[in-house]
Amino acid sequence: MEILIKKEILISALQSIHSVTDKSSVKPILSNFLLKTLDDENGIDGKSCVEFSATDYELSIIGKFPAQVIEHGSVCISARKVYDICREFQGDDIFIKSTEQLWIHVTSGASQLKLPSIDVGLYPQAVLEDLPEKVTTTAAELKHFIESTLFAAQTNESRRNLMGVCLSVLDEHTTRWLATDGHRLAQMIGTVSSAISEKVSEVIIPRKALQEVSKAVDLFKDSVEISFDDRTLQFVGSTFTIKTRLIEGKFPNCDPIIPKDNDLNIVVDRDRLVSSLKIVSLISSEKLKPVKVTITQEKLILESEKAEYGEVSDEIEIEYSGEEFQIGFNAKYLLDVLNIINGSEIRLEFKNAMSPCLIKDPVDNSFLSVIMPLRIEW
Amino acid sequence: MEILIKKEILISALQSIHSVTDKSSVKPILSNFLLKTLDDENGIDGKSCVEFSATDYELSIIGKFPAQVIEHGSVCISARKVYDICREFQGDDIFIKSTEQLWIHVTSGASQLKLPSIDVGLYPQAVLEDLPEKVTTTAAELKHFIESTLFAAQTNESRRNLMGVCLSVLDEHTTRWLATDGHRLAQMIGTVSSAISEKVSEVIIPRKALQEVSKAVDLFKDSVEISFDDRTLQFVGSTFTIKTRLIEGKFPNCDPIIPKDNDLNIVVDRDRLVSSLKIVSLISSEKLKPVKVTITQEKLILESEKAEYGEVSDEIEIEYSGEEFQIGFNAKYLLDVLNIINGSEIRLEFKNAMSPCLIKDPVDNSFLSVIMPLRIEW
Numbered sequence: 001m002e003i004l005i006k007k008e009i010l011i012s013a014l015q016s017i018h019s020v021t022d023k024s025s026v027k028p029i030l031s032n033f034l035l036k037t038l039d040d041e042n043g044i045d046g047k048s049c050v051e052f053s054a055t056d057y058e059l060s061i062i063g064k065f066p067a068q069v070i071e072h073g074s075v076c077i078s079a080r081k082v083y084d085i086c087r088e089f090q091g092d093d094i095f096i097k098s099t100e101q102l103w104i105h106v107t108s109g110a111s112q113l114k115l116p117s118i119d120v121g122l123y124p125q126a127v128l129e130d131l132p133e134k135v136t137t138t139a140a141e142l143k144h145f146i147e148s149t150l151f152a153a154q155t156n157e158s159r160r161n162l163m164g165v166c167l168s169v170l171d172e173h174t175t176r177w178l179a180t181d182g183h184r185l186a187q188m189i190g191t192v193s194s195a196i197s198e199k200v201s202e203v204i205i206p207r208k209a210l211q212e213v214s215k216a217v218d219l220f221k222d223s224v225e226i227s228f229d230d231r232t233l234q235f236v237g238s239t240f241t242i243k244t245r246l247i248e249g250k251f252p253n254c255d256p257i258i259p260k261d262n263d264l265n266i267v268v269d270r271d272r273l274v275s276s277l278k279i280v281s282l283i284s285s286e287k288l289k290p291v292k293v294t295i296t297q298e299k300l301i302l303e304s305e306k307a308e309y310g311e312v313s314d315e316i317e318i319e320y321s322g323e324e325f326q327i328g329f330n331a332k333y334l335l336d337v338l339n340i341i342n343g344s345e346i347r348l349e350f351k352n353a354m355s356p357c358l359i360k361d362p363v364d365n366s367f368l369s370v371i372m373p374l375r376i377e378w
Numbered sequence: 379m380e381i382l383i384k385k386e387i388l389i390s391a392l393q394s395i396h397s398v399t400d401k402s403s404v405k406p407i408l409s410n411f412l413l414k415t416l417d418d419e420n421g422i423d424g425k426s427c428v429e430f431s432a433t434d435y436e437l438s439i440i441g442k443f444p445a446q447v448i449e450h451g452s453v454c455i456s457a458r459k460v461y462d463i464c465r466e467f468q469g470d471d472i473f474i475k476s477t478e479q480l481w482i483h484v485t486s487g488a489s490q491l492k493l494p495s496i497d498v499g500l501y502p503q504a505v506l507e508d509l510p511e512k513v514t515t516t517a518a519e520l521k522h523f524i525e526s527t528l529f530a531a532q533t534n535e536s537r538r539n540l541m542g543v544c545l546s547v548l549d550e551h552t553t554r555w556l557a558t559d560g561h562r563l564a565q566m567i568g569t570v571s572s573a574i575s576e577k578v579s580e581v582i583i584p585r586k587a588l589q590e591v592s593k594a595v596d597l598f599k600d601s602v603e604i605s606f607d608d609r610t611l612q613f614v615g616s617t618f619t620i621k622t623r624l625i626e627g628k629f630p631n632c633d634p635i636i637p638k639d640n641d642l643n644i645v646v647d648r649d650r651l652v653s654s655l656k657i658v659s660l661i662s663s664e665k666l667k668p669v670k671v672t673i674t675q676e677k678l679i680l681e682s683e684k685a686e687y688g689e690v691s692d693e694i695e696i697e698y699s700g701e702e703f704q705i706g707f708n709a710k711y712l713l714d715v716l717n718i719i720n721g722s723e724i725r726l727e728f729k730n731a732m733s734p735c736l737i738k739d740p741v742d743n744s745f746l747s748v749i750m751p752l753r754i755e756w
Contacts, residue, residue, distance in 0.1 A: 310493040
């Protein structure tokens with residue numbers, strides 16, 4: 001193999017597979033990536049190119065990048081070493097050439113790097129599959145769906161089926177993205193270009209795959225096809241693909257948890273509420289910062305626990321005409337939701353002082369989040 | 379005590395004492411700081427103000443900051459809590475008021491923080507001393523002297539007398555700043571406004587104090603008076619002081635290590651050499667990256683060890699008319715020196731292929747560094 005590639009393209013390609021190759025040394029072979037030339041037919045816009053791919057068995061990332069192919073072939077080399085060293089090269093062009101003894105020569109100007117490579121056959125190559133169920137949307141919308149729900153997914157392994165986002169197809173233009181960790185829930189109703197799901201009603205996509213899609217969203221260019229069966233899911237762009245195993249198991253039915261007919265409704269300035277929650281929660285050294293919320297007809301009052309290490313309170317003016325009440329929350333959960341709503345205002349809905357709190361953007365009905373209240377005794 | 383202080387001033391004051399208060403919980407009282415009002419006479423420009431101070435016994439930081447004093451007094455409170463919470467306050471003005479029960483009320487707009495305080499008498503207050511030996515310079519020059527030498531000071535505790543920078547007064551306008559860890563040395567001959575040292579010929583200033591001076595240099599305003607005896611040293615600005623205990627012991631005589639009459643002289647582009655050293659050193663997983671330097675009449679060649687994990691080489695064009703030779707170095711030591719030289723070129727001087735390397739800025743004779751060569755066997 002012999003190719004000439006722009007330094008910036010090589011760096012961007014290696015960054016896109018970084019999270020898969022940057023592993024602990026449990027399986028040293030997974031710290032490598034596969035670099036392969038593609039002929040005109042499989043290339044970009046009818047021109048030959050190179051393909052970078054990496055996998056950790058669970059998650060695979062495959063991207064096509066423009067390069068001048070001098071001699072076709074494929075190599076498997078350390079991602080970290082190529083990345084660290086090529087980033088320091090002064091020239092704009094980088095030559096990569098393999099020799100018969102499995103040594104790879106990487107050259108740029110007067111700088112020469114010689115690296116051992118691994119027999120390509122030993123590397124667990126990712127293969128794209130033709131999967132029956134398909135959802136098509138834009139890259140930007142996909143990122144929005146993921147970021148609106150992923151924060152509520154469970155991070156610890158106690159319930160594996162909650163460690164991802166549940167995607168279901170509601171009709172041929174509507175998808176539902178849903179995540180919960182038992183204490184809070186986030187749901188996004190996402191309108192998409194097309195959605196076809198005949199045999200599989202819902203799938204649970206693991207956190208890590210979604211984080212990668214969100215990070216690499218620009219590489220998908222404009223449109224993304226999400227194809228899946230009941231075990232595997234692929235995010236496919238014109239030159240970039242992320243493939244993941246799905247989480248096995250059944251996602252719980254969350255509909256009964258979403259409170260309906262809420263009579264107590266408050267609209268609050270988002271930035272003001274974020275700053276108040278930070279002020280009130282910082283005093284506590286607990287991870288889930290408990291905060292008491294008192295809602296009166298003129299203001300929303302936030303108070304920390306009255307403790308020997310100090311106490312904090314803050315007030316925000318609101319317009320509210322219902323009865324006064326008090327409710328407790330983990331400030332962190334509220335902050336997580338407020339961080340992903342873009343609007344300047346937030347709508348909080350309650351049935352009563354013991355009910356879960358429904359949080360929405362008052363001008364966008366596609367998103368909602370539910371937070372369970374916290375029993376507070378001060 | 380009751381004061382009104384601008385939020386940005388409070389935050390900047392707390393940042394300046396942060397490194398002293400941000401301690402592990404070995405001595406919990408040291409996580410607090412002392413806030414004290416000063417009358418017109420001791421204030422800033424003849425107006426009353428507040429003084430923030432903190433100490434960890436070794437190092438003390440004392441700063442005067444403008445504030446409106448409503449009622450004189452002093453309090454001792456947690457630096458971290460006041461900093462974290464006040465930073466989130468929305469208002470520009472912050473009221474701080476103490477009560478008789480040792481509770482401190484911090485208020486800004488509708489936000490209220492109530493914190494327990496500690497009896498001021500229990501806190502180990504730092505007292506400024508009148509010390510006999512005095513050096514006066516500008517804050518910017520002082521920062522330059524420190525940064526030019528501190529990188530070469532020893533970081534581990536095996537030889538305590540090398541864990542700082544040795545300051546000596548050469549004549550009434552000249553100081554010498556010197557640091558070494560046994561493998562390399564950095565010396566700065568600093569011209570100062572005035573220098574008087576009668577009884578103490580040299581002092582060893584600990585790393586941490588110098589790091590703090592370098593960080594807080596803007597708070598010294600323009601001019602800094604360094605006053606010291608054989609045990610204590612103070613950096614005194616018009617409203618800001620850092621006081622430190624000195625390192626006891628004798629600093630080694632480094633003059634014999636600095637090579638003289640070096641016949642082999644090379645001038646290299648600084649940025650090019652930095653990038654080459656990074657390229658060549660990144661392949662090695664060792665902490666002190668060994669690199670082989672070959673100097674020919676046209677170029678300087680850098681090579682990594684030839685190892686099974688790969689090898690790198692790079693070349694830089696130079697003008698050099700002496701004999702060809704090879705020498706080994708720890709790339710990290712070279713990079714450390716190159717990072718603190720501002721000029722576009724670097725002068726490397728050698729006596730022979732076994733001698734220490736003298737590194738200078740070709741247009742500035744005040745600074746020099748010496749790096750011991752490394753035996754290389756490849």
